[in-house]
Amino acid sequence: MKTPVMLHLKYSLGLALLAVLLAFTAPAPPRKTRLYLIGDSTIAQKVGQVFPETGWGMPLATFFDTAAVVVDNRAQNGRSTRTFLAENRWQPIVDALQPQDYVMIQFGHNDEAENYPDRYTSPADYRKNLIKFVTETRRKKAYPVLITPVTRRRFKNGQQEETHVAYSAATSEIANTYKVPLIDLDKTSRELVQQFGEEPSKLLFLQLAPGDHPNYPYGRNDNTHFSELGARKMAQLVVQEVVAQRLPGLADHLAKPTAKNAVPPTSTTKDAQPTTP
Numbered sequence: 001m002k003t004p005v006m007l008h009l010k011y012s013l014g015l016a017l018l019a020v021l022l023a024f025t026a027p028a029p030p031r032k033t034r035l036y037l038i039g040d041s042t043i044a045q046k047v048g049q050v051f052p053e054t055g056w057g058m059p060l061a062t063f064f065d066t067a068a069v070v071v072d073n074r075a076q077n078g079r080s081t082r083t084f085l086a087e088n089r090w091q092p093i094v095d096a097l098q099p100q101d102y103v104m105i106q107f108g109h110n111d112e113a114e115n116y117p118d119r120y121t122s123p124a125d126y127r128k129n130l131i132k133f134v135t136e137t138r139r140k141k142a143y144p145v146l147i148t149p150v151t152r153r154r155f156k157n158g159q160q161e162e163t164h165v166a167y168s169a170a171t172s173e174i175a176n177t178y179k180v181p182l183i184d185l186d187k188t189s190r191e192l193v194q195q196f197g198e199e200p201s202k203l204l205f206l207q208l209a210p211g212d213h214p215n216y217p218y219g220r221n222d223n224t225h226f227s228e229l230g231a232r233k234m235a236q237l238v239v240q241e242v243v244a245q246r247l248p249g250l251a252d253h254l255a256k257p258t259a260k261n262a263v264p265p266t267s268t269t270k271d272a273q274p275t276t277p
Helices: 004-025 057-063 081-086 091-096 123-139 165-177 185-196 200-204 228-244
Strands: 033-039 069-073 102-106 143-147 205-208 220-226
Touching: 033 057, 033 091, 057 069, 057 228, 081 123, 102 123, 123 143, 123 165, 143 165, 185 200, 185 228, 200 205, 200 228, 220 228
Parallel strands: 033 069, 033 102, 102 143
Antiparallel strands: 205 220
């Protein structure tokens, strides 16, 4: 005769066995696309001590559905294509790449810095390094995307100048030769800076008067690195091209607003106080 204890034990064992069977038969959750960013300080994550300096890779993640896309920002301050490779920052990415992952590649600022021999890379070697990034990404059945170097702020007679002529041309050339998607951020960022205008465009960059921020007590006059606004605007330009070129796995997984934020504003009501989603 089976006692209540024996029946309870049998029932518990049955549930445990069912749980094990379900664990082995349940479909695995869909794998997220990993979007690697490689490049320099214009993209990189920043530490609190340099705030409000912001790399455009930081806000980029907010434009994608985090349930489907993970932005993995490996860009580093001061790196050229040559030093990124020499410091073994590239190989770990290659080793981790999975089919249908992405690598967005934007260098040039430090490659062209002839006054810094520790990072300078000739245009010929720059091309070779871009080809290495592209071919090794494709070898892992992942997708490379080449990005021309984002502009510096430099006006002459009211016109924003092109600041990366040789290296943007080399990037475009490799993209064309190897049939790689190209985001011409040099061009679109110059157009954006021009739209803002010579004085208002300072808002996009790390331009601070003395006393504006405790991290920069003597102010800052930086026409290369971005403010929070500038970084977000540059990230928007990248996302616009992702959508325009219909890059699979990215263009179809953009972030969606909450229902509350998706309601068109009306002119007859006051601004609501911020609330949780």
